[in-house]
Amino acid sequence: xxxxxxxxxxxxxxxxxxxKLEDIKEEDILSEAPLFGDGxxxxxxxxxxxxxxxxxxxxxxxxxxxxxxxxxxxSVKALAEFVKNNRQK
Amino acid sequence: MLIPLNRTxxxxxxxxxxxxxxxxxxxxxxxxxxxxxCFSRLLSKESIGEWxxxxxxxxxxxxxxxxxxxxxxxxxxxxxIQSENLKATLKSSRGIVxxxxxxxxxxxxxxxxxxxxxxxSFVFKELDPDKTALLLxxxxxxxxxxxxxxxxxxxxxxxxxxxELLGGxxxxxxxxxTVSHQHIYGLLHRLLWPFCSGxxxxxxxxxxxxxxVNLMGGTKxxxxxxxxxxxxxxxxxxPPKEIKNNLRFIFSSGGPLDKNTALFYQRRFGxxxxxxxxxxxxxxxxxxxRTSKADxxxxxxxxxxxxxxxxxxxxxxxSSPFIYQQHDEWxxxxxxxxxxxxxxxxxxxxxxxxxxxxxxxxxxxxxEDKLLEHQFIKEVFAxxxxxxxxxxxxxxGIAAVLNAGGISFLNAQGRLGLIALFKKELSKYxxxxxxxxxWRFLDCLxxxxxxxxxxxxxxxxFSDRSQKNAPQILMRRExxxxxxxxxxxxxxxxxxxxxxxxxxxxxxxxxxxxxxEALRELISDEIRIKAFESVKFLNLLRPKTTxxxxxxNLETNLRFSFRIWNxxxxxxxxxxxxxxxxxxxxx
Numbered sequence: 097x098x099x100x101x102x103x104x105x106x107x108x109x110x111x112x113x114x115x116k117l118e119d120i121k122e123e124d125i126l127s128e129a130p131l132f133g134d135g136x137x138x139x140x141x142x143x144x145x146x147x148x149x150x151x152x153x154x155x156x157x158x159x160x161x162x163x164x165x166x167x168x169x170x171s172v173k174a175l176a177e178f179v180k181n182n183r184q185k
Numbered sequence: 186m187l188i189p190l191n192r193t194x195x196x197x198x199x200x201x202x203x204x205x206x207x208x209x210x211x212x213x214x215x216x217x218x219x220x221x222x223c224f225s226r227l228l229s230k231e232s233i234g235e236w237x238x239x240x241x242x243x244x245x246x247x248x249x250x251x252x253x254x255x256x257x258x259x260x261x262x263x264x265x266i267q268s269e270n271l272k273a274t275l276k277s278s279r280g281i282v283x284x285x286x287x288x289x290x291x292x293x294x295x296x297x298x299x300x301x302x303x304x305x306s307f308v309f310k311e312l313d314p315d316k317t318a319l320l321l322x323x324x325x326x327x328x329x330x331x332x333x334x335x336x337x338x339x340x341x342x343x344x345x346x347x348x349e350l351l352g353g354x355x356x357x358x359x360x361x362x363t364v365s366h367q368h369i370y371g372l373l374h375r376l377l378w379p380f381c382s383g384x385x386x387x388x389x390x391x392x393x394x395x396x397x398v399n400l401m402g403g404t405k406x407x408x409x410x411x412x413x414x415x416x417x418x419x420x421x422x423x424p425p426k427e428i429k430n431n432l433r434f435i436f437s438s439g440g441p442l443d444k445n446t447a448l449f450y451q452r453r454f455g456x457x458x459x460x461x462x463x464x465x466x467x468x469x470x471x472x473x474x475r476t477s478k479a480d481x482x483x484x485x486x487x488x489x490x491x492x493x494x495x496x497x498x499x500x501x502x503x504s505s506p507f508i509y510q511q512h513d514e515w516x517x518x519x520x521x522x523x524x525x526x527x528x529x530x531x532x533x534x535x536x537x538x539x540x541x542x543x544x545x546x547x548x549x550x551x552x553e554d555k556l557l558e559h560q561f562i563k564e565v566f567a568x569x570x571x572x573x574x575x576x577x578x579x580x581x582g583i584a585a586v587l588n589a590g591g592i593s594f595l596n597a598q599g600r601l602g603l604i605a606l607f608k609k610e611l612s613k614y615x616x617x618x619x620x621x622x623x624w625r626f627l628d629c630l631x632x633x634x635x636x637x638x639x640x641x642x643x644x645x646x647f648s649d650r651s652q653k654n655a656p657q658i659l660m661r662r663e664x665x666x667x668x669x670x671x672x673x674x675x676x677x678x679x680x681x682x683x684x685x686x687x688x689x690x691x692x693x694x695x696x697x698x699x700x701x702e703a704l705r706e707l708i709s710d711e712i713r714i715k716a717f718e719s720v721k722f723l724n725l726l727r728p729k730t731t732x733x734x735x736x737x738n739l740e741t742n743l744r745f746s747f748r749i750w751n752x753x754x755x756x757x758x759x760x761x762x763x764x765x766x767x768x769x770x771x772x
Contacts, residue, residue: 119601139617144418144419158396
């Protein structure tokens with residue numbers, strides 16, 4: 097399995113456990129599906145918790161509330177790409 | 186010095202006064218005057234009346250708000266911008282002033298982003314403080330949203346009373362915020378109060394802690410307007426040194442801040458969050474700052490506000506100049522209180538079915554009404570599942586009875602598919618934070634002797650959330666002599682791992698543990714299970730099986746039977762022998 101796929105799996109498991117998503121299993125989350133809105137249905141509190149999680153887990157500080165964040169958080173795939181390029185640990 | 190809202194434009198401030206800033210730009214009073222002049226000219230070509238106003242950016246919002254007021258109109262703040270809600274709000278309005286790109290055909294949509302050309306100067310007037318300036322929406326306890334009016338006079342009185350109480354402490358601070366100005370608390374505390382008292386505000390809404398940290402450093406002082414949802418989550422992520430050096434004051438409102446979070450901020454940053462208690466209807470009513478002292482739980486009334494208890498209900502009545510009313514009236518609140526003195530009280534929760542989820546107010550009857558409109562739902566009961574730990578979030582649970590169409594959809598598409606369908610429908614009306622996360626589909630809702638659904642029994646249906654080792658509860662009913670549960674074993678329970686790789690099943694010991702847990706719901710803590718008798722495991726209980734677990738009290742109080750079965754098989758049965766804890770010593 098490639099590193100990218102492994103990181104995506106890791107993020108899916110983190111999302112499920114950390115955000116306590118009931119009924120949802122790792123294989124239910126499609127890497128390309130939107131995390132917010134119609135896809136996984138995450139909300140602003142999840143976004144905040146996800147931001148903090150990236151900080152503790154990967155040492156990533158999200159610097160500004162910009163449209164770019166929407167892009168990083170758009171799907172597990174995008175998030176994995178963002179983590180890969182910005183992780184400090 | 187505080188300039189009243191009706192005179193903020195006619196009474197000139199120094200044109201070089203800083204009004205607002207963001208990461209890239211600063212906006213002076215002269216910039217604001219020019220923008221409001223241009224936008225007012227644009228708006229004066231449209232009809233006067235109610236105009237919906239929405240912008241994420243506080244500076245753009247302020248331009249829109251002042252222009253609406255200057256042209257003699259009233260600003261309407263929608264409760265959220267979910268499609269159906271915005272549609273309904275727009276229906277009764279002249280049009281919308283916004284920075285959103287909306288696809289609206291039948292009403293004028295004026296964009297705050299449009300670069301406006303200057304023209305003949307617009308003459309700013311002093312406004313009438315008694316005219317309705319603002320319409321706010323709030324979820325009413327009956328299930329229908331309420332419209333709340335405010336005059337400039339209402340807003341002025343509240344701003345003045347906060348200025349008298351805290352103006353000195355905030356002087357020369359810049360205001361930053363994690364809450365939106367689209368609701369009354371943010372509108373007053375992050376936008377109008379700073380603007381009227383000449384304090385600059387950060388025009389964006391801070392979301393992630395590093396955005397706040399970026400503003401710190403330097404020599405400027407800040408005040409933070411926030412709420413429990415952010416404060417309880419971001420404290421650990423803030424660096425003590427920078428925060429101590431630059432942050433002077435923290436406001437919290439939208440719900441009570443838990444004591445541990447308040448003490449954490451005191452310990453780490455030397456700042457005790459200043460909490461405000463209020464509502465859209467009443468505006469701010471009281472404040473508190475929690476310390477380790479027991480009496481710091483009490484709220485202190487603002488000087489201009491009066492309260493009295495109701496004679497025949499636990500409701501609270503309030504009178505205040507911040508409330509819109511024709512006469513000198515008392516306004517009823519749905520919060521229950523214990524009044525300690527004329528100016529101090531303790532909050533005891535709501536007396537109706539309105540809940541706060543991460544600072545957002547939700548009427549459970551309204552949520553139920555919207556679900557009942559769905560073609561698949563026969564009966565429904567919504568409840569708030571309190572966070573068991575302050576770090577966890579509050580959640581909404583739904584117990585629903587499906588009709589035949591719903592059941593066949595469930596069988597065909599599974600739980601996830603059905604839940605997604607309901608969530609999508611709800612998202613036309615409710616913000617994402619208020620969409621229920623936990624769903625239980627039942628054969629019937631639990632009912633007590635008088636035909637009401639007992640909250641405790643519904644709550645018990647959700648006791649398995651976050652426990653990966655418990656079966657899912659599909660039904661729970663207390664019977665005349667015990668308890669009956671309908672359960673489902675999902676295929677991911679932890680103990681399946683390693684328990685017969687090719688033939689996964691629920692071990693007998695786990696079935697006994699489930700039966701014991703169910704029994705514990707019926708008996709007091711002093712009674713202990715001494716032994717099992719005549720236990721039999723008759724068939725393998727496999728993953729993805731729906732089954733019943735029944736506990737029955739046998740003749741004497743110290744013997745209970747259990748049985749696990751479904752329509753086709755019996756899985757296990759046996760008898761519990763009980764004894765009192767103090768008796769066990771002699772046994």
